[in-house]
Amino acid sequence: MHDVYQLIKNSDFPVIFRDELKCIQINMGYRCNQSCVHCHVNAGPNRNEMMDRKTVNEIINFISKNNIDKIDITGGAPELNPYFTYLIEKSKKLGCHVIDRSNLTVLLEPGMNSLVNFLKKYNVEIIASLPCYSSENVNQQRGKGVFEKSICALIKLNNIGYGINKKLPLNLVYNPQGDNLPGNQKLLENQYKSYLYKKYKIKFNRLYTITNMPISRFGSYLISKGKFHTYMNLLKNTSNTDHLNNVMCKTLISIDYKGYVYDCDFNQMLNMGISGRKKLHISKLSIQDLYKKSIKTGEHCYGCIAGNGSSCEGNLKND
Numbered sequence: 001m002h003d004v005y006q007l008i009k010n011s012d013f014p015v016i017f018r019d020e021l022k023c024i025q026i027n028m029g030y031r032c033n034q035s036c037v038h039c040h041v042n043a044g045p046n047r048n049e050m051m052d053r054k055t056v057n058e059i060i061n062f063i064s065k066n067n068i069d070k071i072d073i074t075g076g077a078p079e080l081n082p083y084f085t086y087l088i089e090k091s092k093k094l095g096c097h098v099i100d101r102s103n104l105t106v107l108l109e110p111g112m113n114s115l116v117n118f119l120k121k122y123n124v125e126i127i128a129s130l131p132c133y134s135s136e137n138v139n140q141q142r143g144k145g146v147f148e149k150s151i152c153a154l155i156k157l158n159n160i161g162y163g164i165n166k167k168l169p170l171n172l173v174y175n176p177q178g179d180n181l182p183g184n185q186k187l188l189e190n191q192y193k194s195y196l197y198k199k200y201k202i203k204f205n206r207l208y209t210i211t212n213m214p215i216s217r218f219g220s221y222l223i224s225k226g227k228f229h230t231y232m233n234l235l236k237n238t239s240n241t242d243h244l245n246n247v248m249c250k251t252l253i254s255i256d257y258k259g260y261v262y263d264c265d266f267n268q269m270l271n272m273g274i275s276g277r278k279k280l281h282i283s284k285l286s287i288q289d290l291y292k293k294s295i296k297t298g299e300h301c302y303g304c305i306a307g308n309g310s311s312c313e314g315n316l317k318n319d
Ligand code: SF4
Pocket: 032, 033, 034, 035, 036, 038, 039, 040, 041, 042, 043, 044, 075, 076, 077, 103, 129, 142
């Protein structure tokens, strides 16, 4: 893999500051049952880095002490972590809204039979990747047979009320196939809804469009194709500073599988610790360390303000 950090570390990206902390994004480890081309985590079946129970308890402690009301669980495929259900049970007891960022196919893996009912029991919101409604495009980006399995998983979720019952939100994530920006989110959502319902009777709530970040596997792919600078120019030339008020790092922190804290998941992948403290652990973090503090930025940050803006919950345009 090419080292993207050297290309993004020096940047003219505007200085931005944190607001109130509203969400903790927890990366439970890099193991995944897939190895997608665009993956900014470089996850895959051979990765062994996984969050342990001690770290989960340290996170629970932070949530409890600071009245955090939302957690967003990610990976890899977070469902493969043995403490995934433990984290959900504990944080639900503390009144948190919980999001599972699922790749869908993991729900069909051996040993995962009871998982969907567990997620339903705790009203866990599911945000699931489905980068296109065409089988060919999905399989090309995410691997052979992934589209067909994703459809099976969506049907399974609809069958227990996800995407239908208000308490069981099911949102999908679109990201472009390559080095272009996502199209209009609302338009794409309508296209997805119409196609998936007509063809498979599948229902879901929202579609979130997310820009591919020029880091990790996708960044390395761009470098090897000689397209890194062209893609960076696209992000910069289409950037809109109005989005700076809404970038997700203003209100969330990202925690790695060892419990270290970052301004966002992308910075975690670049090993860019929160400003001035390269390796601050969640067990040592006080919420006062964050409020109004500057955010560590780099050239990749243009990915969040290019075009219609991008965050883990879709574009920043509020449409
Ligand atoms: S993009 Fe998601 S599903 Fe694909 S390898 Fe990365 S973590 Fe796994």
